[in-house]
Amino acid sequence: MVNRFSTLRRKEVINICDGCRLGYAGDLELKIPEGEVKALIVLGPCRFFGLFGRGEDYYIPWDCVTRFGDDIILVDKPFQRRDGPSSQRRPRRF
Numbered sequence: 001m002v003n004r005f006s007t008l009r010r011k012e013v014i015n016i017c018d019g020c021r022l023g024y025a026g027d028l029e030l031k032i033p034e035g036e037v038k039a040l041i042v043l044g045p046c047r048f049f050g051l052f053g054r055g056e057d058y059y060i061p062w063d064c065v066t067r068f069g070d071d072i073i074l075v076d077k078p079f080q081r082r083d084g085p086s087s088q089r090r091p092r093r094f
Contacts, residue, residue, distance in 0.1 A: 013042050013058075013073045016066065022058050025073060029059075037062050040073070 005028065013022040026043035030036070039062055044055030064077040 008073075011068070011071055011073045013040070013060070013075055016074050016076050017078050022060075022075070026057070040065055040075070 008025050008028075010024070012024055014020070015022055023042045023045065025040055027041040028037055029039040029041060031038055040060045042058040042060065044057045047055060060075050060077055064075050065073060066076050067074040
């Protein structure tokens with residue numbers, strides 16, 4: 001199967017551990033002298049319609065990429081969920 005990076009960028013990355021959509025492939029990390037692909041980088045989610053930048057990018061080692069489909073890329077990597085400040089509420093004082 002021969003792919004170009006432009007077709008790779010149109011594919012959505014899905015984590016098969018929990019079934020969540022991570023986003024679209026944004027970049028690759030390459031070792032130039034050896035010609036080896038090290039990692040797939042997925043751009044983080046947009047914040048408030050893209051006005052406040054993006055969240056953290058997902059760095060997925062190439063060993064965790066399991067399968068390429070026609071329109072998706074399946075990865076097998078457990079991600080640690082970070083609870084933001086909105087989920088940690090302090091009790092109200094009256």
